[in-house]
Amino acid sequence: MDKSELLNQLRIERSPPPPTRWRWAGVALCVLAAGAYLSFRLLRPVRSVRVVEAQVATALKSDSAVLDATGYVTARRQATVSAKITGRVEEIFIEEGQVVAAGAVMARLDPIDAQAQLGFAHAQVAAAQALLADLRVQAAQAKRDAERQRTLARRQLTSTQIAETAQLQVDSLAARIDSQRRQVTVAERAVTVAEVGLDNTIVRAPFAGVVTVKAAQPGEIVSPMSAGGGFTRTGIGTLVDMDSLEIEVDVNEAYISRVEPRQPVSAVLNAYPTWNIPAHVITIIPAADRSKATVKVRIAIDIRDLRIVPDMGIRVSFLEDPKKPSPTPVPLPGVMVPADALVHTDEGTVAFLLEGEHVRRQQVTLGQTLGSQRQILSGIPPHARVVSAPPAGLTDGQRIILDAR
Secondary structure, X not given: OOHHHHHHHHOOOOOOOOOHHHHHHHHHHHHHHHHHHHHHHHOOOOOOEEEEEOEEEEEEHHHOEEEEEEEEEEEOOEEEEXXXXXXXXXXXXXXXXXXXXXXXXXXXXXXHHHHHHHHHHHHHHHHHHHHHHHHHHHHHHHHHHHHHHHHHHHOOOOOHHHHHHHHHHHHHHHHHHHHHHHHHHHHHHHHHHHHHHHHOOXXXXXXXXXXXXXXXXXXXXXXXXXXXXXXXXXXXXXXXXXXXXXXXXXXXXXXXXXXXXXXXXEEEEOOOOOOEEEEEEEEEEEEEEOOOOEEEEEEEEOOOOOOOOOOOEEEEEEEOOOOOOOOOEEEEEEEEEEHHHOEEEOOEEEEEEEEOOEEEEEXXXXXXXXXXXXEEEEOOOOOXXXXXXXXXXXXXXXXXXXXXX
16 A cells, blocks of 8 residues: 555545535624624613703802811700609500600509508598597587586586586597597598509609610519619610700810800711701800810700601711801812712712713712712713713613603
8 A cells, every 4th residue: 555545544534614604694693693782781761860960069158167076966855764663563565766645654563562552541541430430429428428417416416526527528539539530631641642652553754755765574673773782673764855856066175166056057967977957056065174175065956857866976067157148159179969869889989971862971089068969079070961860770871861850
């Protein structure tokens, strides 16, 4: 066998290549699929989208803060409600967060001892009244006997001493009746005391408010004073009058001259950093803390809201008097947009700008918060159209339809 035959045996047989038209058909299908995907992602409209215009950032000079401070929300009217007597809790009718009216029953103690004391007092009254009735009967009989003895003495049928003894018995019974009347009064007062003791087994709310602490459970012993080495409960619960909430802040004594009564204040809770709460100064407490070199200031909250609760941390800004004439706007760097137009992501804060019928995702640099507006230091030019409250799933380059409202 020669070399050419050996080479022919080692040759690998290959199938002929597919026709060129099938290759182009596959490429076309891929292009169509990619186009459909892009059309779905980029041309899919998002309805009910509102657009706002970015405004040049300004602030009124009259609203400028002259001093900042931190403090806490405090309740001017707050009480740990306890029973007047020591006893075992039979029922409790409060829970944390419950609103109670003034005089509402918060708990009941076991009344068995108080009921027994009241029954004993009623029995004493009955016994005293029975003895008083017996003395009155004896006094009536003694008066008749004395009258007979006086008649006999006038006829000299008996001695004068016997007549005088009979009259002495009448006077003695009259004195005993007067004394017994007083005993009846004492017994009736004892009934009143026992009724008060029975009423003391009912714990009532001293004022209207919200329960913040439930301190006792049925079966526990409560007492108005600590006993038993601290194992006895001293309260049923804590009640707070939410209408008495105010702010207390410590102001450095070097800047206390910038604060005055009735001065407007802007307050921001640490829990709600974008919510400005209107307030005003109530008074400056005329005492300084020498250890901290501060003076305490009381601030009234001008609105009532369930989000404001005692002991919350809060930041306050003492403002200039808004009654000053001609407040002039002070320019600030950047633009102002609604806070809900911003989306916070792991990479930073972004906004969606409207360009034609499509949106562009733009990363921004944040500034300060002024009410419901947020200052944007960079990323958004003045008068740009920004999507307000962008819906979830909005993507860069997506086409939108503006809300007609």
